[in-house]
Amino acid sequence: MNIYTAMKGKKIIKLIAIIGGGVVFIGGIVIGVTGYWPVARVGLAPITYGMFRENFTMADHFYRSNIKITGESDVIMDTKEVQRDLQRATMDALIEGILIDEELEKRYSETDLEQLIKNKTEGIDLQSKEMGKATGLMYGLTPGQFKELVLLPKAKQEILEGNITLQNGVFNDWLTEQKTEANVSVFVPALYWDGKGVQAR
Numbered sequence: 304m305n306i307y308t309a310m311k312g313k314k315i316i317k318l319i320a321i322i323g324g325g326v327v328f329i330g331g332i333v334i335g336v337t338g339y340w341p342v343a344r345v346g347l348a349p350i351t352y353g354m355f356r357e358n359f360t361m362a363d364h365f366y367r368s369n370i371k372i373t374g375e376s377d378v379i380m381d382t383k384e385v386q387r388d389l390q391r392a393t394m395d396a397l398i399e400g401i402l403i404d405e406e407l408e409k410r411y412s413e414t415d416l417e418q419l420i421k422n423k424t425e426g427i428d429l430q431s432k433e434m435g436k437a438t439g440l441m442y443g444l445t446p447g448q449f450k451e452l453v454l455l456p457k458a459k460q461e462i463l464e465g466n467i468t469l470q471n472g473v474f475n476d477w478l479t480e481q482k483t484e485a486n487v488s489v490f491v492p493a494l495y496w497d498g499k500g501v502q503a504r
Contacts, residue, residue, distance in 0.1 A: 402485060
């Protein structure tokens with residue numbers, strides 16, 4: 304192999320490395336922009352930035368709406384302490400939601416769970432104009448988003464609470480135990496998992 308061939312080979316390898324690095328970099332940007340970048344993990348279940356952002360925005364809107372109803376200014380919501388605590392509460396709720404989902408999958412078949420959820424939510428008319436106005440005003444959500452972010456998680460929690468109560472258990476005790484035993488990682492710099500729940504730095 305002459306010197307020219309060796310140099311040509313090195314240039315090709317370098318070019319491949321640059322292209323490969325560019326693909327990874329662009330892929331990371333796309334994942335981040337589209338909201339698929341994981342900000343936490345519960346076992347093997349990820350919590351993506353999109354999930355976190357959507358739930359945080361909803362919670363922020365909800366509390367601002369409640370403050371405005373009283374005639375007060377919502378400027379307090381803009382403080383670092385309040386925003387950080389809202390981030391903490393949002394992440395904690397998402398982690399609890401995953402734990403609840405995993406437990407329901409153990410206790411019910413998919414068909415039975417779907418029927419139980421339907422029974423819990425069938426009395427709520429998401430198609431009415433009044434519901435559309437209410438979900439938009441209070442949560443900043445469409446009725447469809449309200450169903451996914453508020454209604455279904457609440458229904459699932461109530462179903463599990465009822466099941467645990469029937470077995471002479473206490474839901475909060477179960478949740479505390481599950482959070483203690485869960486393998487949780489939080490990747491948001493402002494938050495961390497202390498072994499029992501999410502805390503703000």
